Amino acid sequence: MSESDTVAAALDEELVDAVPESAIDEEDRLRPEFVDRVLDAVEAGDDATARELVEPLHPADVADLIELAANDERDGLVRALAEIVDADVLAEMNEHVRETLLDALGPDAVAKIAGELETDDAVAIIEDLEEDEQRAVLSAMEPDDRAAVEEALTYPEESAGRLMQRDLIxxxxxxxxxxxxxxxxxxxxxxxxxxxxxxxxxxxxxxxxxxxxxxxxxxxxxxxxxxxxxxxxxxxxxxxxxxxxxxxxxxxxxxxxxxxxxxxxxxxxxxxxxxxxxxxxxxxxxxxxxGAGEEGDINEPVMESYRNRVRWLITNLGTALVASTVISLFEGAIEQMVVLAVLMPIVAGVGGNAGTQALAVTVRALATNQLTGSNRWRAVGREMRVALLNGVTVAALLGVGVAVVFANPLLGGVIAAAMLTNILVAGTVGSLVPLTLERWEIDPAVGSSVFVTMMTDSMGFLIFLGLAVASGLV
Missing domain, CATH: 3.10.580.10 (CBS-domain)
Known part of the structure; x- marks a missing residue:
């Protein structure tokens, strides 16, 4: 073994010895027993033991520990670990939890923390504050640090200017x-x-x-x-x-x-x-x-989660009414043959899954710049071919099964044709909806699933019930 390998191995052993064996599991997560030990020590007023347990942890693990604590336990935990919860820990922390902790600190304390961080991490902390809080924190910072952060805040959110570090060689x-x-x-x-x-x-x-x-x-x-x-x-x-x-x-x-x-x-x-x-x-x-919003998070305040999600549920309610309207057009046919009501959710459900598959592939391709003006129609054609093959396979299985179970070959043929058509529609819509939204300069991930679900449900019901009537089945 070379000298460098020996030194590296020794450092690795020191690092392993430094972190309590019971603190981290094999997936680099804090063990529940360790979290309970720390919280129990804080609750018992034994801050020294809590610090002794936590001190060997990496700043990211300390941040995880604070996030894992319940809301009513965090203040006591942070007070007990005041010497350990430094700028590096805050930089690793979930933004919702960090925002709560920063609200409890004065501008001078926040300014001190920001001054210890790289510019990009300092900006990440300060940009989430209210304007008056931002001004107070910036005025308390060192002139050089303040100038760097103020310059960064002039750039658009989620831009390279907010992300970059000013310190370089x-x-x-x-x-x-x-x-x-x-x-x-x-x-x-x-x-x-x-x-x-x-x-x-x-x-x-x-x-x-x-x-x-x-x-x-x-x-x-x-x-x-x-x-x-x-x-x-x-x-x-x-x-x-x-x-x-x-x-x-x-x-x-x-x-x-x-x-x-x-x-x-x-x-x-x-x-x-x-x-x-x-x-x-x-x-x-x-x-x-x-439809859970841009910042859905288990630490997000309940009311914020409610506002982010309810609008899409209401939108989904409106699209569901479209599907219900389609069903109402065939109310008489369903009354004559109740089995149609049993089978039509299958056509819509499988079609919805096929649409979601095509949608996920297309949104990912757009996000990674795999789809451009030169290959988008080729990608749509590919999804249609995949949908056709899937449709033929699923339609054949379902058609034969329905014909045998209900002793009605015509019903089996109708549902097979409806399934094939709806899966083909789903594959086409699942790829075209995000492409259309992107052309209109709307984030393809926003709302695509709602529209794709509406199309697959409505078309599934319309095609199946329409074929049942047109074929003379009812």
């Missing part, structure tokens, strides 16, 4: 590797984490990048311009954070330069921030598809 092209290394060693105010050095022209326009590994392995006399990588991915300051994440994913970036409208280097985005964005955007799309 930028050097001129004519410097030697030795000058860069001496600068890094002698300058105290450097970013906490960075993986590359940005190379800039005299007008501060980025011209290339140098990886730290390249700098460390190059002789001191070599100029930066001779080892820099000229081709780089530049992020406009007003780019949406979802597009930023897609660029990181597409080009396998670890960090990227952010430029303003004049092309000047103003910040950098790092992959650790992008990981959070990818998780956030993916969760947001799932919530929007279900």
């Amino acid at each position: 930028a050097v001129p092209e004519h410097w030697t590797v030795g000058q860069v290394i001496d600068y890094l060693r002698s300058t105290e105010d450097l970013p906490t984490d960075f993986w590359e050095v940005f190379v800039v022209a005299p007008n501060h326009h980025p011209t290339g990048t140098c990886k730290l590994s390249t700098i460390l392995r190059t002789p001191r006399t070599v100029q930066v311009r001779d080892i820099m990588i000229s081709e780089q991915t530049l992020i406009p300051v007003d780019m949406d954070q979802e597009d930023v994440a897609l660029r990181f994913q597409k080009y396998a970036l670890v960090s990227a330069a952010v430029i303003d409208s004049s092309g000047r280097l103003v910040g950098m985005v790092t992959v650790d921030d992008v990981v959070h964005i990818i998780q956030e955007e993916a969760g947001e799309d799932v919530l929007l598809l279900s």
Whole structure:
């Protein structure tokens, strides 16, 4: 084993020993027993034991611990862990829980916390405050920190300007590797984490990048311009954070330069921030598809969850009335043959599932930029072919089953034809609805499921009952 491997193994052992074995399970979650031990210690007034248990945890695990506590237990827990709940813990915390804790702190305390964070994390904390609270916190911050946060707040929400870090390493092209290394060693105010050095022209326009590994392995006399990588991915300051994440994913970036409208280097985005964005955007799309709102969360206040969800339930009620109206048109036929009422939910239900499948695939393709103007109709055609194959398979099984069970081959043929047609409609609608919403510059995840469900239910009832009447079955 090499010396570096030995050192790494020793560090790993120290890290394992530092965290109580009973605190974290095999899936990196806090064990319920550990959470109960900490909360019991706080309730008993034994703050020292609570701190001793929690101190070895990573800031993200401390944040999880606070989130797992009930609302009436959090204040006591945070007071007991006051020395541990620092800026890093707040940065990892769920925004709803963090907002509640910050409301209990004064502007000076919030300003101190924000001053200890990277600019992007400080902005994430301050942007959720009310305007008067923001002003109070900003006025209490150090001038340099305040200027950086105020500048970030001028950019659109969920843009690269809000996401980026202002602290970075930028050097001129004519410097030697030795000058860069001496600068890094002698300058105290450097970013906490960075993986590359940005190379800039005299007008501060980025011209290339140098990886730290390249700098460390190059002789001191070599100029930066001779080892820099000229081709780089530049992020406009007003780019949406979802597009930023897609660029990181597409080009396998670890960090990227952010430029303003004049092309000047103003910040950098790092992959650790992008990981959070990818998780956030993916969760947001799932919530929007279900109608639970953009920020559905188990820590979200009840009234906020109610407001986010009830509007879509009311919308769904309206679309359900459309399906009920279709059924009412065939009331006489259903009275003559009650079995139609038994079978028609099958046609609508399976069609709804087929539509949801096509919808999920299309929304994901749009979110990851797989669908563009050059291949969207090809994608629609693909979903129609998949729907046709699914329709033939399900229709054959259902048709034969109904014909045998009810001893009525005509009824089996009618429901098979209805099922095939509705699944084909579902596949087509499931792909066209999000594409249409995107063309109208509406988030495809918003409301798509409601409209697709309405179409599959209404068409399922209409096709099945209409074929039953047209075929002379009733």
